[in-house]
Amino acid sequence: MGSVGGSGGSGTEAWATWGMFLGAMGAMGAGAYYMLVMTGAAERKGKRAVDLGGGSITREQVKSSYQKYASFFEKPKQIEAKDNVPNFVDTFYNLVTDIYEWGWGQSFHFSPAVPGKSHKESTRIHEERVVDLLGLKPGEKVLDVGCGVGGPMRAIAAYSQAFVTGITINDYQVERARSHNKKAGLDRLCEVVCGNFLQMPFEDNSFDGAYSIEATCHAPELKDVYSEVFRVLKPGHLYVTYEWVTTPLFRADNAEHVECIHGIEHGDALPGLRSYKQVGEIAKEVGFVVLEDRDLALPPAKPWWTRLKMGRLAYYRNHLMIALLSFLGIAPKGVVDVHEMLFKTADHLTRGGETGIFSPMHLLLLQKPEKSS
């Protein structure tokens, strides 16, 4: 029998076996460490798998908060009660903000793919378009309606040198956005306020421009948020919004279309998607002059959903990782359910894009008239 430390051939074999065993253990450990700590899912962005939490919700409350979120869509649908919506949206962002940052980045929106450019560059191009449309100048004051953790805000401030004020209903996002602004050295230009965009804590006629990127879809009544933007914007000045809508290809009598749109609403905290036609009409009702009303997703733009679709393999890996972290007690229990919900919504969004029945980037360029009627 060869023993460790014994002499002769069998002793050498035993050492070799031990060496191989330890090597394999080391490689597995390094692999697990890489998976859990180092990999940043689709991209690297400052959140790690081991940091995933529930925003401002305590670890213990994540599971019950998710159950509460899901129950909003059960009958009778609480989501249909207008007053419940901001609270419900706040809960949603407590649940998803860390996962979004970890798996997508600091800009919580889609962008048309740009040939030869990375996702990061395409995202920036989509954000900088806002500056060009608004004609923003250094030193002007612009409002970001529904700012998330501030990816667009920082790109827009850096590109225009304008002062950006962002508003979000979610206080965890305020904390994240302020920390990112500071790290990026942009806190001189960017400020973040926690509040409801249906009743904004800003003076009338106080902004030189305003924009919203994939945020007003959370408003139970679009008219309410557009009226608020109208109120705080200086006369003659511009508002750009990228809206989530159903397109002319959507058929309300097609069961597959309806199922896909409901899937998008459930996975993205939406009180009900509006049609491409409604958004422009509502803007006019509020008093805006509509300067542009078009879908940025239409060709020649390249698909916005390829990034989502291509990430599928990474989502499976993420799911395993989250399940393991949750099992080990590192991630809060309900995070697995939240991730599963996002997994499903990724499919619905991709189908919405591929069939062309849904767009997350219907552009409205609106002007507040010099004299309001």
Ligand SMILES: C=C(CC[C@@H](C)[C@H]1CC[C@H]2C3=CC[C@H]4[C@H](C)[C@@H](O)CC[C@]4(C)[C@H]3CC[C@]12C)C(C)C
């Ligand atoms: C504008 C809104 C959010 C748009 C997007 C930023 C997010 C919509 C769906 C999200 C995701 C889906 C799948 C997730 C994946 C399973 C996970 O492993 C990593 C994160 C995802 C890719 C996640 C990232 C953000 C989205 C693309 C709404 C809410 C109005």
Ligand SMILES: C[S@@+](CC[C@H](N)C(=O)[O-])C[C@H]1O[C@@H](n2cnc3c(N)ncnc32)[C@H](O)[C@@H]1O
């Ligand atoms: C999908 S995120 C988009 C964030 C940001 N525009 C971006 O592109 O990164 C939607 C944002 O709208 C905000 N929001 C939704 N309803 C709101 C409300 N009633 N008042 C203020 N913010 C709201 C959310 O908190 C979130 O920050």
